[in-house]
Amino acid sequence: MTTTITVTVNGEARVLPAGSTVADLVAALGCKPAQVAVERNREIVRRADHGAVLLVEGDRLEVVTFFGGG
Amino acid sequence: MGLCGASARRTIASVTLVDTPLVLGPHRFTSRLFLGTGKYPSMPSMVDSLAASGTQCVTVAVRRMQLGVPEGKTLLDYLPREKYVLLPNTAGCFDAEHAIRTARLGRELGIGDLVKLEVLGDPQTLLPDPVGTLEAAKVLVKEGFVVLCYTSDDPVLAKRLEDVGVTAVMPAGAPIGSGQGILNPNNLRIILERAKVPIVVDAGVGTASDVTIAFELGAHGVLLNTGVALARDPVRMARAMKAAAEAGRDAFLAGRIGKKLYASASSPTSGVIAGE
Numbered sequence: 001m002t003t004t005i006t007v008t009v010n011g012e013a014r015v016l017p018a019g020s021t022v023a024d025l026v027a028a029l030g031c032k033p034a035q036v037a038v039e040r041n042r043e044i045v046r047r048a049d050h051g052a053v054l055l056v057e058g059d060r061l062e063v064v065t066f067f068g069g070g
Numbered sequence: 071m072g073l074c075g076a077s078a079r080r081t082i083a084s085v086t087l088v089d090t091p092l093v094l095g096p097h098r099f100t101s102r103l104f105l106g107t108g109k110y111p112s113m114p115s116m117v118d119s120l121a122a123s124g125t126q127c128v129t130v131a132v133r134r135m136q137l138g139v140p141e142g143k144t145l146l147d148y149l150p151r152e153k154y155v156l157l158p159n160t161a162g163c164f165d166a167e168h169a170i171r172t173a174r175l176g177r178e179l180g181i182g183d184l185v186k187l188e189v190l191g192d193p194q195t196l197l198p199d200p201v202g203t204l205e206a207a208k209v210l211v212k213e214g215f216v217v218l219c220y221t222s223d224d225p226v227l228a229k230r231l232e233d234v235g236v237t238a239v240m241p242a243g244a245p246i247g248s249g250q251g252i253l254n255p256n257n258l259r260i261i262l263e264r265a266k267v268p269i270v271v272d273a274g275v276g277t278a279s280d281v282t283i284a285f286e287l288g289a290h291g292v293l294l295n296t297g298v299a300l301a302r303d304p305v306r307m308a309r310a311m312k313a314a315a316e317a318g319r320d321a322f323l324a325g326r327i328g329k330k331l332y333a334s335a336s337s338p339t340s341g342v343i344a345g346e
Contacts, residue, residue, distance in 0.1 A: 010134040031135055035146055037178035039171065044178050062134065064175050066145050068116065069131025069161050070106025070246070070273075070295030 007059040016055060023050040029063060036065050089319065092268060092291055094127075095184060095216030095237050097155055101126045102285070103315045104157065104270065105308070106295025113148050115304050120154065122308035127155040129186055129293065131162070132176045151181075157218065159186040164199070166206035173210055185210060186240070186272075186293075188220040196246040200227050204234065211235040220272050223257040225264065232267050239267060240293060243284065244274025247296040251280040255287055262288045278307075278314035285318025286326070 004015050009025065016025060022045050026033050038045045039062040045053050055061075091098040105125045110116035120128060128149060149156060158176030163169035166189055173185040187210060189202035198221050210217050216237045221227055223241040231239050241261055244250035251274060252258060262269055270291035271284040277297060284292050292315060301307035 010137055012137060014137075029135060029137060032144070034180070035144055036135060037132075037175045039175055042171065044174050047178065047180070062175070063137075064132050064179075065135055066130040066156070066158065066176075066179060067133040068106070068108040068110065068145055069133075069159055070108045070129055070293075 002057075005055060005057045005059075007055055007057070007061060009061045010063055020055050021051055022053045022055065022061075025055060025061065026050060026063065031063065031065070036063050038063050087320070089323065094218065094268065096182070097127070097184070099126045099155075099291075101312075101315075102291040102319060103281070103311060104129065104272075104291060104293035105298065106293070107145060107149070108295055109299040110304060111299075113143070116299070117148055119298050119304045119308040120149075122305050122312065123298065124312045125154070127157055129157045129159050129295070132158050132160070132172050132179070155184065156181045157184050157186050159220075160188045160206075162190070163188060164190050164192070164202075166202040166209070169202070169206045170209050173206075173215060174213075177215070183214055183216045184218065185215050186218045186220060187236075198222050198242070200224070203227075204230055207231055207236050208234045218270065223254050223261065225257055225260040228261045228269075229264060232265065237267060238270050238290075239265065240270045240272035242273040243271050243280065244276075246273045248274055249276025249297060250274050251276055252283050252287070255283065258284070258287050258289070275311075278310040281311050281314040282318035282321070285315055286321050288322055 003018050005018050006013055006015050022038050026036055041060055091100050092102050101124045103123055103125045104127050105120055105123050106129045107116055160169040160172040163172055169187060169189045176185060187206055189199045189206050191197045191199040203221055207217055207219050211234055218238045218240055219231050219236040220240045221231060228239045243252040268290035270293055271289045272293040275281055275294035275297040281292050298304050298307045
């Protein structure tokens with residue numbers, strides 16, 4: 001049985017334990033949950049759902065925050 | 071206290087100069103200057119510049135978290151929410167779909183429905199793509215965004231954007247970061263004359279007089295970034311921009327005199343002493 005999954009985060013492959021949620025990913029990246037937004041396969045994952053949404057093999061994720069800009 | 075002082079105090083009228091706030095969706099701004107948060111030499115320089123400008127609304131970009139970089143203080147830590155309304159932009163998006171996704175991510179960051187929509191044509195000119203801009207504006211307005219829409223200074227497009235329900239139209243004075251000022255004041259005048267939504271001049275401001283000119287023409291707001299951030303002394307330039315905005319706005323509200331070809335004496339023309 002597979003114990004890990006590979007997902008793409010901000011364009012980079014990343015191996016996570018099977019059964020990881022979006023919240024687990026955010027924690028693994030060391031991000032402050034209140035300062036990131038996550039898109040999974042081009043759909044927004046609402047912050048309230050981060051703990052409930054399971055990641056699966058091949059998911060493509062964008063994890064973003066604010067940077068200086070005009 | 072001399073007589074002069076006493077009499078001056080009696081005769082100087084206390085005049086309250088009032089201006090209406092600039093209303094954008096749920097927000098009411100008494101400062102009509104919007105500042106970007108990019109390209110400052112340092113975070114303290116940005117913080118001091120924003121404070122010196124008197125702005126109440128700052129733009130921010132939505133970008134990927136840098137993975138593997140230990141997270142220290144982030145931009146958000148420097149921008150107290152009680153002081154500044156954050157305006158996420160869709161800068162760097164070259165098609166409508168990208169801009170829409172970026173706007174949604176910005177909203178998900180929890181700061182409300184405001185978005186500064188930019189759909190750019192190409193990286194060299196950074197001029198707006200009019201077709202993509204209109205397309206994205208339609209979608210975002212339907213999704214409940216308060217869309218402040220960056221566009222060229224084309225009066226027809228400005229009207230089209232207004233028609234699809236954007237909250238404010240933001241015509242460029244000149245290309246982004248170019249510092250060329252208001253290149254086509256006539257187009258801006260036409261846009262302003264026909265607009266039913268606030269017009270915020272965005273992009274191209276190089277120095278204080280550019281801001282003044284925009285406000286003198288009747289612009290409801292001005293958004294700038296590079297002109298302050300890359301000035302030799304950003305904080306002082308931010309202060310200059312604030313003064314320029316107030317000067318231009320006051321001049322607009324005061325109503326300038328018409329331009330005449332010939333002179334018109336300011337001193338009485340009668341009672342001049344004999345010249346013999």
